[in-house]
Amino acid sequence: MKDSSWAFPRIRRLPPYVFSTINALKTKLRKEGEDIVDLGMGNPDLPPPDFVIEKLCEVARKKNTHRYSLSAGIPRLRKAICNFYRERFGVILDPEREAIMTIGAKEGYSHLILSLISPGDTVIVPNPSYPIHYYAPIIAGGEVRTIPLKGEEDLEDFLKKLHQAIRETLPKPKAIVLNFPHNPTTTCVELDFFKEVVSLALKEEVFLIHDFAYGDITFDDYKAPSLLEVEGAKKIAVEIYSMSKSFSMAGWRVGFVLGNEILIKNLAHLKSYLDYGVFLPIQVASIVALESDYSVVQKVKKVYERRRNVLVEGLRKLGWHVPKPKGSMFLWAKIPNWVGKNSLEFSLYLLKEAKVAVSPGIGFGTEGEGFVRFALVENELRIKQAIRGIRRALRKLQGQSSPSPP
Numbered sequence: 001m002k003d004s005s006w007a008f009p010r011i012r013r014l015p016p017y018v019f020s021t022i023n024a025l026k027t028k029l030r031k032e033g034e035d036i037v038d039l040g041m042g043n044p045d046l047p048p049p050d051f052v053i054e055k056l057c058e059v060a061r062k063k064n065t066h067r068y069s070l071s072a073g074i075p076r077l078r079k080a081i082c083n084f085y086r087e088r089f090g091v092i093l094d095p096e097r098e099a100i101m102t103i104g105a106k107e108g109y110s111h112l113i114l115s116l117i118s119p120g121d122t123v124i125v126p127n128p129s130y131p132i133h134y135y136a137p138i139i140a141g142g143e144v145r146t147i148p149l150k151g152e153e154d155l156e157d158f159l160k161k162l163h164q165a166i167r168e169t170l171p172k173p174k175a176i177v178l179n180f181p182h183n184p185t186t187t188c189v190e191l192d193f194f195k196e197v198v199s200l201a202l203k204e205e206v207f208l209i210h211d212f213a214y215g216d217i218t219f220d221d222y223k224a225p226s227l228l229e230v231e232g233a234k235k236i237a238v239e240i241y242s243m244s245k246s247f248s249m250a251g252w253r254v255g256f257v258l259g260n261e262i263l264i265k266n267l268a269h270l271k272s273y274l275d276y277g278v279f280l281p282i283q284v285a286s287i288v289a290l291e292s293d294y295s296v297v298q299k300v301k302k303v304y305e306r307r308r309n310v311l312v313e314g315l316r317k318l319g320w321h322v323p324k325p326k327g328s329m330f331l332w333a334k335i336p337n338w339v340g341k342n343s344l345e346f347s348l349y350l351l352k353e354a355k356v357a358v359s360p361g362i363g364f365g366t367e368g369e370g371f372v373r374f375a376l377v378e379n380e381l382r383i384k385q386a387i388r389g390i391r392r393a394l395r396k397l398q399g400q401s402s403p404s405p406p
Contacts, residue, residue: 013138017131018363022347026357037386040357042183042329042375046248046303048289049296055288059281069277072268073101073256077283080290081241081256088294089226097261098234100268103278104253105213105242108267110136112209112238112257113175115270117142121174124165126158128364128371130183133211145169148367151323152187159196166204176201179211181224181327184364184373188218188326191225198230198237207263208237214328216246216297219305222326227259234259245329246297247289253278254286304329307376307383314387318394331374332361339397343369353396354389 019040026036047053059065072078078095085091093099102108110132117123119141125133127146137144147161148154166173178197180189201208210227218224227239238259244250257264277283289296311331312324322333335346343360350356350372359375361368378386 010139010141014135018344018360021344022351022357022360025348025351029351029355034355036351036355036357037378037382037389038357039374039376039378039383039386040359041377042245043377044245044248044250044329045377045379046300048248048252049292051292052247052249052285052289056281056285059284065280065284067280069280069283071271071275071277073099073277074280074283077101077287077290078256080287081258084290085226085228085241085258089229091226091228093228093258094261098259098264100257100264100271101278101283102240102255102257102267102271103275104244105211105240105255106132107253108240108255108257109133109209109211110139111270111274112240112263112267113137113142114140115266116140116207116263117174120171122169122171124162124169124173124176126177126179126182127366128184128361128368129177130179130211131364133177133179134365142174145173146365146367149182149185149187150367151185152189155187155189155193159193159200162197163200166200166206172204173206175207175209177209177211178227179213181214181218181325183214183328184330184359184361184368184371185332186323186325186328186330188222188224191229194225194227194230194233198227198233201236202232206236207260208233210237210239212239213242214245215241217301217304217329218327219301219308220326224327234261236260238263243286243289246300247286248300249286249289252282252286254282304376307378307380310380310383311374311376311387314384315390318387318391320390320394329376331376332371333374334371339394343372347372349397350390350393353393354386356386356389356393 078099082093082095082099085093113136117137117140121142122145123137124145126149134144145165149158215224227233238257241256243254315322343362347358347360359373361371
């Protein structure tokens with residue numbers, strides 16, 4: 001075979017992963033003995049509650065819990081997530097028809113798109129966005145139309161452009177993908193926003209897919225609404241819930257797709273060919289977590305809130321005026337104009353000079369250029385260490401630049 005034949009047609013539609021450049025340098029520096037404060041990947045560092053881990057171990061010691069499970073999740077777990085939604089959001093779900101377990105939110109979304117999209121179908125996705133939101137439709141052979149999302153002050157314009165995109169796209173888009181609190185921009189919405197989107201989707205007969213991975217990670221007095229709280233939403237919408245952040249169970253891979261019966265039925269049919277579900281002891285431990293006191297999640301929120309405060313205040317003291325997010329586990333920071341570097345260049349510079357890893361905005365889409373994303377996945381002492389490193393790096397850069405920082 002010729003060397004150029006390694007990439008098959010579907011793979012050729014996937015560009016090189018921008019974050020791999022950061023990861024390669026980070027690995028090289030660590031091998032050289034450098035202490036890198038990693039605020040790049042949104043990989044939670046907090047462990048799950050002890051009682052959840054103990055339940056996992058207890059069930060794993062039983063001899064009859066190591067066989068194949070169910071790809072849709074055991075009935076008791078589907079009932080637990082439906083009860084959780086009823087208590088948390090006032091949303092009533094049928095565990096048999098309107099809930100399915102997935103191997104994390106990413107797998108659930110990707111296979112949902114694969115079950116829904118055919119070549120020629122179009123999906124509308126915000127720009128910037130979590131990469132799989134954009135590339136799952138591409139992998140499925142579809143097309144993507146993006147709408148700029150600049151922040152909470154831009155939501156009215158976002159809705160206008162969403163209306164316009166649906167009118168102008170032929171054939172009509174198959175689905176709209178949303179994600180609030182948003183990764184990477186941290187944009188948060190109120191229930192009225194979802195009401196307008198649901199009204200539009202019902203009128204245009206377009207499916208809605210809402211990635212609610214950060215729905216529990218909110219700060220101050222803000223509470224993120226569920227899309228399914230809107231009357232009639234289940235007629236055209238599903239919501240993807242993850243236990244990765246809320247319960248610090250990222251590596252356990254426990255997610256759910258909830259809502260529209262047709263979408264869930266088709267996803268379940270596809271998954272029956274692809275997997276045998278998550279390890280049974282993990283599912284049982286997840287039931288215990290979902291049925292626990294919500295204070296478990298409240299403690300996690302408070303940790304991220306303190307980290308947010310330390311990082312925001314530290315950057316502001318450096319003259320880097322960044323907004324304080326109301327939700328998610330990230331900070332979306334516009335690169336100061338005087339820096340004179342694009343997002344990838346600046347991320348590499350911070351890694352080399354500050355010994356701090358961040359994610360370049362361009363990795364989340366063209367509208368992400370000019371920004372970097374900080375993940376709140378190191379403790380407060382390490383974040384303060386990162387701020388000291390950034391201070392040194394900015395001072396060095398300032399000395400090399402003719403413009404003065406703000």
